[in-house]
Amino acid sequence: QQPVQSPQAVILREGEDAVINCSSSKALYSVHWYRQKHGEAPVFLMILLKGGEQKGHDKISASFNEKKQQSSLYLTASQLSYSGTYFCGTDQGGSEKLVFGKGTKLTVNP
């Protein structure tokens, strides 16, 4: 079951914040976040496991509400380098089989 990401696209000015949401209709074991720049491979950002923990590095963090089967990715004080398409991948059984959402295209302008 493919997770649903929202919004589909967002445009920011440098320094602004954004939130990208990922929700599933199925119980989740983990949620993974990746960023893909145009013409490049997806790059791992972080993984959140069952337990509702929040993770982050630099100015990008994420939360996972396993009861609601939702995860959110928070980008604060956005930089030009944050531009790209963000994918959430969900794992329902701990098998590392990820089902990816359709992606959220983030554009950060000067």
Place this chain on the structure above:
Amino acid sequence: DTAVSQTPKYLVTQMGNDKSIKCEQNLGHDTMYWYKQDSKKFLKIMFSYNNKELIINETVPNRFSPKSPDKAHLNLHINSLELGDSAVYFCASSQKAEQYFGPGTRLTVT
């Protein structure tokens, strides 16, 4: 040093031909994957191998056949290519859930 490499980077071929894509990882990971990303950027898992053993085999046409000669290599052979096979194919590897993607192979079937 490239962690996950794929060859070729571009592949243009005619319908009905057979082609192969090769993938190698030097990270010492046990698990490798093949993903297909279509023109709408939808990223879908096709196969996964753990230490040369097939563990994920999604619903793909049996014209697609993966082969893992050792745990550092995972190849994808495609028979009787069709127009709908045009996409970017990504190889990835992982050890503990974090997946490292190769640069991708853009396959164009004419």
